[in-house]
Amino acid sequence: MSSTPYDDVFRTLLTDCTELMIPIVNEIFHTNYTGNEKIRLLQNEHFIQMPDGSKQERITDSSFEIMSGNTCNIKCKKRYHIECQSFEDGSMVVRMFEYDTQIALENRELTPDTLTVSFPDSAIISLRHTLHTPDKMNINILTPGGNVSYNIPVLKVRQYSASELFEKHLFFLIPFHIFVYEKDFNEIEQNDEKLKKLKAEYAYITKHLNEASHAGILSEYTKAAILEMSRKVVKHLAAKYKKIEKGVNLNMGGKVLNYRAKDILNRGHAEGFIEGEEQTKIQIATKLLTCGNDIKSVADITELPEETVSKLAEKI
Numbered sequence: 628m629s630s631t632p633y634d635d636v637f638r639t640l641l642t643d644c645t646e647l648m649i650p651i652v653n654e655i656f657h658t659n660y661t662g663n664e665k666i667r668l669l670q671n672e673h674f675i676q677m678p679d680g681s682k683q684e685r686i687t688d689s690s691f692e693i694m695s696g697n698t699c700n701i702k703c704k705k706r707y708h709i710e711c712q713s714f715e716d717g718s719m720v721v722r723m724f725e726y727d728t729q730i731a732l733e734n735r736e737l738t739p740d741t742l743t744v745s746f747p748d749s750a751i752i753s754l755r756h757t758l759h760t761p762d763k764m765n766i767n768i769l770t771p772g773g774n775v776s777y778n779i780p781v782l783k784v785r786q787y788s789a790s791e792l793f794e795k796h797l798f799f800l801i802p803f804h805i806f807v808y809e810k811d812f813n814e815i816e817q818n819d820e821k822l823k824k825l826k827a828e829y830a831y832i833t834k835h836l837n838e839a840s841h842a843g844i845l846s847e848y849t850k851a852a853i854l855e856m857s858r859k860v861v862k863h864l865a866a867k868y869k870k871i872e873k874g875v876n877l878n879m880g881g882k883v884l885n886y887r888a889k890d891i892l893n894r895g896h897a898e899g900f901i902e903g904e905e906q907t908k909i910q911i912a913t914k915l916l917t918c919g920n921d922i923k924s925v926a927d928i929t930e931l932p933e934e935t936v937s938k939l940a941e942k943i
Contacts, residue, residue, distance in 0.1 A: 633711060636803075637688050654797060668691050669706070692705065693705050707747055709751070730747050750779060750781070753784065829878040
């Protein structure tokens with residue numbers, strides 16, 4: 628199945644802001660992770676053996692381990708597999724079983740007389756659920772040694788209000804919140820009052836993201852990533868609705884800075900490039916100014932004095 632822009636946003640957030648998955652796992656599986664655990668991303672490319680002997684590649688949206696404790700062993704590791712579903716085509720449960728089986732096989736334990744496979748805890752994040760979308764899907768496996776079954780819970784994005792996303796720290800779902808309004812796009816585009824309410828909701832989202840960043844709940848980098856991914860989803864989903872696209876994006880704070888530039892700076896810190904820190908900031912500031920960002924925003928993201936950024940702008 629081909630990748631969608633929403634799958635790409637899902638994987639980007641998973642890779643760039645992995646810690647955001649902890650509250651998602653707690654919400655879906657009713658776990659009690661604190662956020663201090665370590666997450667290790669696992670291989671997302673798998674090869675399925677077909678009946679004719681050929682192999683087909685399957686790419687999962689997310690496969691990861693959550694590790695608790697300082698000295699982690701097999702008992703403190705828990706493996707998860709979560710897929711993002713934008714369209715219901717009736718085959719999702721089959722693909723989930725294919726993925727789960729491959730993940731289990733790739734992490735098998737083999738002795739001369741026994742094969743042991745551990746299936747991951749799996750779930751689906753549904754962007755467009757209907758009245759017929761179940762709260763969970765069931766997989767029953769009939770074996771000569773007995774029957775085995777397990778459930779795949781379905782998280783329905785459109786069931787969450789903006790305030791619930793913040794109350795539960797489900798920041799990962801914010802870029803997909805626009806799906807709540809998808810069925811009403813035609814009406815919103817033509818009704819100024821409804822458009823005003825939608826813009827107000829996204830002003831609320833931006834305000835609370837800023838507050839979460841100031842409170843240390845989110846890093847500035849993570850906040851910027853959420854805003855950037857939100858813009859990408861809106862751009863694709865509301866491409867035919869220019870008032871909606873423009874209004875929502877403006878109420879998310881206007882142009883979002885290139886958060887990957889901030890990541891370069893963060894990695895510089897982590898790798899100990901302290902001596903070159905000032906030069907790194909200047910390089911990033913120059914790149915951001917070249918992309919058309921204003922002096923104050925560039926000063927904020929790079930933590931350089933506005934006077935320094937202003938002089939760089941004059942040179943450019």
